[in-house]
Amino acid sequence: MDMTARQRASQALAAHLPQLAGVALRELGQGLDNTAFLAADLVLRVAADHSVTREASLLEVVAPRVSTPVPRTCFVDDDAGVLAYPLLPGRPLLNRTPARGVARTLGLFLRELHDIDTAMVDQLVPVEDAGPSEWLEDLDGPADCLRLLRASVPRPARRRVLAHADLGAEHILEQDGSITGVIDWSDAAITDPALDFARLYRDFGEDFLLESLRAYGGLDDGDDALARITFFARCAALEDLSFGREHRRNDYLQAAERSLGWLFPSATR
Missing domain, CATH: 3.30.200.20 (Phosphorylase Kinase; domain 1)
Incomplete structure (x- = not known):
């Protein structure tokens, strides 16, 4: 058994x-x-x-x-x-408002993480293409949101880095306005760096995303990177919406429903 x-x-x-x-x-x-x-x-x-x-x-x-x-x-x-x-001290930032400076801290953290030589970890994590079109497979959600996603599939990235690849609010610990830990590295991969910004956008909005990108130093492919971040953020929001409904997790459901407002502003939900 x-x-x-x-x-x-x-x-x-x-x-x-x-x-x-x-x-x-x-x-x-x-x-x-x-x-x-x-x-x-x-x-x-x-x-x-x-x-x-x-x-x-x-x-x-x-x-x-x-x-x-x-x-x-x-x-x-x-x-x-x-x-x-x-x-680790602190509580997850899920459904909480991050303190001022948190976006910058996370941008600097991602710069350090993405600068790690992938040769040091290529036997420890998978190498993933993160092809945007693959994210649409089995994705469920409001029809207007799915239509928008299918009409806005960006080009895949060329650059690959060591990424946490699931850097959502539930995996970021905070205490007294400071980040005290990043947990759950089970999805880490050598993959598109945009993935690590997508869930920050999903959970905290555009201003937070832009501040973290400034601290990071910007992604090399500019507008293409922003298109991928937005696409992945939208997919991740619909995934959390489905997860919250299926498992009756109101914390995930509330966070996903809130993020739809800035990720799908013109969609009917």
Whole structure:
């Protein structure tokens, strides 16, 4: 019989830190690919169907090369699909208004991340084309929004960088106006840098996006990059809309519905 995510987390905790065996697990959150639990001050992230060893190795490469904190692995159990790390301070920015300066901090963080030599991680993360047309496959949402997307498919990017590739508000921790961590690197890939700006646009709007791009130094392909960022942001908003409805996650649903206002201003919803 397949074990639940909670059972896998408990088993891994007992195996690696027996002194914490039996500690109550509190669920922190659940997404498409992971479920996270808290045991004392330790986060146990249980993966649905991917290796966590490579993610742990990736974090070892990233951590000393960026100024924003990322998880520091305590233990990895690939058989159970559990990655454990000390709890970072702060709360996710999902459905919260970021403080002044956060956009600049994230732009600088992305500059550091994207400057990492991809040869250092090409055995740890996939190389993905991020072809815009592929994002339309199985995408659901309001008909007017889908029509707009199909009519505005941008050209693929030529440049590839190490990207977080899921840099949404739910994965950005903030406390007292400062970014305290970027979590959940399970979707990291060598791919289009526009992907890392798309969810910032989706979750925080155009002014936030432009400020983060200024801090980053701008993307080389200008208008083409903005077209891809907008396209990916719109797709990601519809994905979260579907996820919120299917899993009855009002936090995701509310965030997605709000972002449709600036991403699809002329569409009828």
